[in-house]
Amino acid sequence: MTATRLDVLGFGNAIVDVIARAEEDFLLAHGMRKGGMALVDEARAIEIYRAMGPGIEISGGSAANTTVGVAALGGRAGFVGKVREDELGAIFGHDIRAAGASFETPAAADGPETARCLIVVTPDGERTMNTFLGAAQDLSPADVDEATVAAAAVTYLEGYLWDPPAAKQAFLKAAAIAHGAGREVALTLSDAFCVDRFRAEFLDLVRSGTVDLLFANETELKALYETADFDDALVQLRRDARRAVVTRSEKGALAIAGEHTAEVGAEPVERVVDTTGAGDLFAAGYLYGHARGFDPAVSLRLGAVCAAEIISHLGARPETDLRALAAKAGLSL
């Protein structure tokens, strides 16, 4: 096996988040499904942005957030995703590298602008996302570097990548390289509506063993198995997945492998400011632990600590020293 140079290599849409607060009726007035991620074209993105209040811009993207979280914990992390050579692309590249992750994917010289996600945060802290994929959809198999994938303990893929066809091919190429090199492949289901779009394919990825470790939240898991019964979904998941991590917001999270189960409660949070990135940072904590050979229960705990940090402020990139938080929670990295 190649020497391990990265704990986690994330593949995802390279996105800058534009975050604004709004009241509940804003979602209704603009036909948004609360808590979801909707793909929007440029015209709709412009229309939504016009209606939104003043915003702040913070680099985002689900797998990119996870990658940054792993780096913040002291892990060796890399990211693969597509921006364009423009101002937001430069911001995205700066932020992920400044966080300590490697990011070598060449920016597109032309074509659509760097992706942005228009995020509306309601007073309860819930986020509703409208993503204009822009340059991100041009991620292609040519952007997958074989040596880099082969040297990563875990290749982590976001389900959102299933939307752009070329990115899906990049995703499959990376998974094949990882397994060819004796590495692991992890996938997050990303979003219940994303699951609705690609249910059969996601199930096939899990059942065929293309994915070794599946991340899902409760809603996504129910969507995957088209059931309202969590326990029923879990029974099916145990049968289909080699390993899986299921997050349940304030009900905590569990890691399963066959009949084995590890559980953790949610970390207390003073006030939920913005849930953006909760799942991404949970995955970061778990993946760091997993790559370093921690017990699933410890990895879950680390995930919970990271998720609690991210929901206590706006944006999906850590503001606090995650290593210090982990130490405070009694976890030695």
Added chain:
Amino acid sequence: MTATRLDVLGFGNAIVDVIARAEEDFLLAHGMRKGGMALVDEARAIEIYRAMGPGIEISGGSAANTTVGVAALGGRAGFVGKVREDELGAIFGHDIRAAGASFETPAAADGPETARCLIVVTPDGERTMNTFLGAAQDLSPADVDEATVAAAAVTYLEGYLWDPPAAKQAFLKAAAIAHGAGREVALTLSDAFCVDRFRAEFLDLVRSGTVDLLFANETELKALYETADFDDALVQLRRDARRAVVTRSEKGALAIAGEHTAEVGAEPVERVVDTTGAGDLFAAGYLYGHARGFDPAVSLRLGAVCAAEIISHLGARPETDLRALAAKAGLSL
């Protein structure tokens, strides 16, 4: 006199802030003067940005922040400043309009990119700014609309505008129009180093009556009169300025007009997170009150409430409903 259509029309550099936290030694290592604003060229901006940690982007610009504050208080506010037709320019335009201010200055179709200010926030909450003026320096007299200036109760100019030569001409044109229409002109000294660059000219603006109302903080005032003695500076200010507002951080603020003085203490703040925009928002509160005919003591109080809000979070744009805060402080707008 034309009917008043605006309470405050702000003229300033149209800037997007890029904010990152850093330790004190970062300032030293990069030769930055703590608490100051340094103008940087593109090469230096790139060098600093490379060294900075992950950032967040929030629209800024001193007079623009003040304009947004006036609008947030329910005032009629407009802004004049130059961006380029690029992504950061679109963000700047969106944010100021979404805040309720008018912004009609045409964006430059080419030339340098939209201005950005690289802001380093140290653990004590102090901000140190590095401004790449970019498109902002191309604000010119042609961008000054006579009817708009004539219909604004107060034309508010930032001292920073003295840096770019064409902007200085725009500044002087606006002041002349305002006085021709029987309106008032206010100026902020902006920054002690800015005062060092233009001391003679600023003093002339004040002594000649080109400026009716001067805003300064204690450091800027001492720089203006080249004295370490605040009381001495104040004596000179009373002689030179028709009216002035002097802010003194935690020591509060005072408004003077000849021998008349109104004073206010600083509002209590739980934790100073980032001082960026403290002076800008103080000016917003004061100008709103001034334009609406409030007593100087009440206007000062309103300024203190707005300043306290802005230093309790990252960025120089209000995150909380300023009208509600004013009401809570017993001020009826």
